[in-house]
Amino acid sequence: MRYLGVDYGTKKVGLALSDEAGLMGFPHAVVPNTGALVDTVARLIAEKDVQVVVVGESRTLDGGLNPVAQAARAFGEDLSARTGVPIRYESEVYTTAAARRLPQKQPKSRARRSRAPVDASAAALILTSYLTTRHE
Numbered sequence: 001m002r003y004l005g006v007d008y009g010t011k012k013v014g015l016a017l018s019d020e021a022g023l024m025g026f027p028h029a030v031v032p033n034t035g036a037l038v039d040t041v042a043r044l045i046a047e048k049d050v051q052v053v054v055v056g057e058s059r060t061l062d063g064g065l066n067p068v069a070q071a072a073r074a075f076g077e078d079l080s081a082r083t084g085v086p087i088r089y090e091s092e093v094y095t096t097a098a099a100r101r102l103p104q105k106q107p108k109s110r111a112r113r114s115r116a117p118v119d120a121s122a123a124a125l126i127l128t129s130y131l132t133t134r135h136e
Contacts (some may be wrong), residue, residue, distance in 0.1 A: 004054070
């Protein structure tokens with residue numbers, strides 16, 4: 001079974017796909033968070049035959065939902081209504097910080113480093129965390 005991991009951000013959304021056995025997540029892409037986000041992700045779900053979507057849940061350190069978490073939940077609800085695919089939520093505490101410590105492909109130019117690989121890597125960390133602890 002294939003899973004899709006989502007690191008939801010207000011400007012960019014990192015995406016990760018699991019292997020076909022659903023054992024581990026791998027960075028896939030980063031897409032802009034625009035009005036077409038649900039359509040873009042729905043197409044990927046159909047193309048890759050995704051059975052479950054795991055959305056990172058951003059919480060405050062005291063456990064409360066923050067504004068990004070509320071927007072991520074709304075995105076998850078819209079995506080599930082559109083595709084019929086179940087949505088699961090997994091804590092994303094410190095995943096971006098952990099992803100920044102992973103080796104990233106560097107641009108060939110000396111231009112400022114992009115966060116794009118970090119967002120996809122964070123999505124992979126969220127997805128792998130869910131896959132290693134799921135109880136389905």
